[in-house]
Structures are given as structure tokens and as C-alpha cells.
Amino acid sequence: MLSRREALKTLALSTGAIALSSTASTAQQALGEVHKLPPLGYDYDALEPFIDAETMKLHHDKHHAAYVAKLNQALEKEPTLASRTIEELLKNLDSAPESVRTDIRNQGGGHYNHTLFWQLLRKKENAGPQGDIAKAITATFGSLTALEEQIQAAGLKQFGSGWAWLVLRAGKLVVESSANQDCPLSSGAYPLLCVDVWEHAYYLKYQNKRADYIKAVLQILNWDVIADRYRQGKA
Numbered sequence: 410m411l412s413r414r415e416a417l418k419t420l421a422l423s424t425g426a427i428a429l430s431s432t433a434s435t436a437q438q439a440l441g442e443v444h445k446l447p448p449l450g451y452d453y454d455a456l457e458p459f460i461d462a463e464t465m466k467l468h469h470d471k472h473h474a475a476y477v478a479k480l481n482q483a484l485e486k487e488p489t490l491a492s493r494t495i496e497e498l499l500k501n502l503d504s505a506p507e508s509v510r511t512d513i514r515n516q517g518g519g520h521y522n523h524t525l526f527w528q529l530l531r532k533k534e535n536a537g538p539q540g541d542i543a544k545a546i547t548a549t550f551g552s553l554t555a556l557e558e559q560i561q562a563a564g565l566k567q568f569g570s571g572w573a574w575l576v577l578r579a580g581k582l583v584v585e586s587s588a589n590q591d592c593p594l595s596s597g598a599y600p601l602l603c604v605d606v607w608e609h610a611y612y613l614k615y616q617n618k619r620a621d622y623i624k625a626v627l628q629i630l631n632w633d634v635i636a637d638r639y640r641q642g643k644a
């Protein structure tokens with residue numbers, strides 16, 4: 410994910426001529442586009458048959474794109490927040506100006522949560538958790554199967570739209586759920602793994618069978634990414 414500074418640097422390099430003659434409105438427009446829709450990183454059908462291509466295309470190109478667009482639109486009201494990364498915005502949600510706090514929570518959360526979700530998925534065979542995170546999972550939950558059962562339960566008990574999470578909270582592994590697009594960053598945790606349990610994530614293929622969809626997601630997790638996040642979170 411591009412930070413705002415990286416995005417501005419890229420923008421400056423690619424539009425140097427424009428920058429020299431930029432007007433205030435052009436600059437504002439540029440700032441308004443700081444938060445970008447990241448690419449999936451794989452084809453829409455890469456996760457078939459676990460997640461179908463049509464769902465991936467709609468989910469990424471329409472739903473995630475809308476969160477990014479609405480976040481950028483909302484932040485135009487508060488130029489002082491233009492230098493904040495999405496992580497900084499969500500971590501400091503309580504101190505955000507009231508005029509944009511709800512949009513950061515909902516649209517910003519939607520942007521961050523989906524960006525993480527795409528990174529966590531891959532169909533390629535992998536050996537599951539290895540190294541330090543494997544030890545931590547065994548120590549905390551007893552086994553990977555027990556962890557998966559807790560994630561499944563968290564996703565199923567979430568009433569309506571939301572997410573199931575594995576997070577680092579006060580240095581400990583914790584499974585929890587959140588409503589809507591609420592992000593654990595805003596309550597002081599570091600997200601390691603998330604499962605989108607909004608109906609838009611599964612209804613085309615799984616209809617009302619949320620349990621089957623969560624089970625499928627658990628089979629295509631990229632444990633290399635989760636292990637990297639565990640190391641970062643512990644550091």
C-alpha cells in the first residue's frame with residue numbers, strides 16, 4: 410500500500426510539469442486522490458473454486474473502490490489530515506475531527522480492511538503457520554484447528570456485516586470480531602488476519618452459507634504474510 414508520501418512522490422514525478430503550474434484546485438484534487446485502490450495482486454479467478462471470480466471483481470473493483478473514493482471525498486473537508494496514512498487515521502480515530510470521524514471509521518476502515526484481506530489470500534499450497542507464529546498459536550489456542558474454530562465462531566456470531574480477526578492485543582494473540590468496517594487499529598490492536606463476513610463477500614457463491622465461505626477462506630490464507638505481520642506487530 411502506498412503511503413501518502415510515496416503517493417505524492419509518485420504523483421510529483423509523473424506530473425512534474427503540471428505541478429509547476431498547479432493551481433490551488435489542482436493541488437487539492439491531487440491531495441484528494443492520495444488514498445489509492447491497491448491492485449489485487451492476482452487474477453480475479455486466482456482463488457477459484459474457493460472464491461469465485463465474479464465476487465472478487467465486484468468486491469475489489471466496486472466495493473473497495475467505493476470505500477477509497479468516499480474516504481478521499483470526505484478528507485477534502487479536513488486538509489490537516491492530508492499527511493496522514495490510513496493506518497495513522499485509524500489509530501487516531503478518537504481524536505479525528507468530528508466532521509470526518511465517521512467517514513474515517515467506515516470508509517477508511519473499509520479501505521484498510523480490504524487491502525489487508527486481499528494480501529492474506531492465495532490458493533498456492535503452503536504449509537500453514539511456521540516458526541514463531543506457529544509456536545504462539547499452539548501456546549495460545551492449543552492448535553491451528555482450535556484457532557480456525559475460533560475464527561469461524563467469531564465470523565458466525567457477528568450479527569449482520571463485519572469482520573472476524575486474529576489480532577495482537579497487548580502482545581497476545583486474540584480472536585475477535587468487529588461490526589461494519591470497524592478496524593482493530595482503532596482500539597489499539599494490530600491486525601494479523603481478517604475474514605470479511607459482509608454478505609457482499611460471499612453471497613453470489615455461498616448464498617446464506619456463511620460458515621462454508623469462512624471455511625473456504627481459512628483454506629487459502631497466505632501464512633507467510635501473516636507470519637510477517639506477526640513479526641512486525643511483536644517488534
Ligand SMILES: [Fe+2]
Nearest residue numbers: 472605607610
Ligand atoms: Fe468486503
